[in-house]
Amino acid sequence: DTEVTQTPKHLVMGMTNKKSLKCEQHMGHRAMYWYKQKAKKPPELMFVYSYEKLSINESVPSRFSPECPNSSLLNLHLHALQPEDSALYLCASSQVFGTGNTGELFFGEGSRLTVL
């Protein structure tokens, strides 16, 4: 069983809706990530949080808004999405670089988003 839990597993939303994806981990990791994966493509990095602070935003449109309330939780707030944003959104966690971490990420099962 994965130690990174994502909810919901499936989400269907209209272009005017506001929804949120949630991610939780209890491995004591202080780095958390959002990746986006389109069908038959590899995952692409969206955001990185280190010690609950946003450290990387890979030029993601503002209709995606990440939030890290504490070291165990990571949210992705969605607003005014487009149909092309339909994808699998994967959350991951790891130790932070410089603390012995060699980049090993642990992923959740993902939230499959469909935008109508």
Place this chain on the structure above:
Amino acid sequence: AQKVTQAQTEISVVEKEDVTLDCVYETRDTTYYLFWYKQPPSGELVFLIRRNSFDEQNEISGRYSWNFQKSTSSFNFTITASQVVDSAVYFCALSEAGGSQGNLIFGKGTKLSVKP
């Protein structure tokens, strides 16, 4: 430029056959890390192995084995006596020590189908 190439898009084998998944990488960093992840239909990316650039020792874990050769920039993955449960998409990934936290550079993945 960093790049990971998985030339095999899809592979189909019959149960109990051995299968090798190829991975070739490009990087200018002298310190880097290589990974293999398995993605079953459920969506979760399952970590299989991490290898750093200073450790060319091959590794065996049960039916899985990995052959890391810096001379050819390859990190190939072999499954011995394949089973139906091995059916998944397998991603090879690269992380550079000089790169940003969590930015795994994924190959395009190889879809492995193991038929009974």
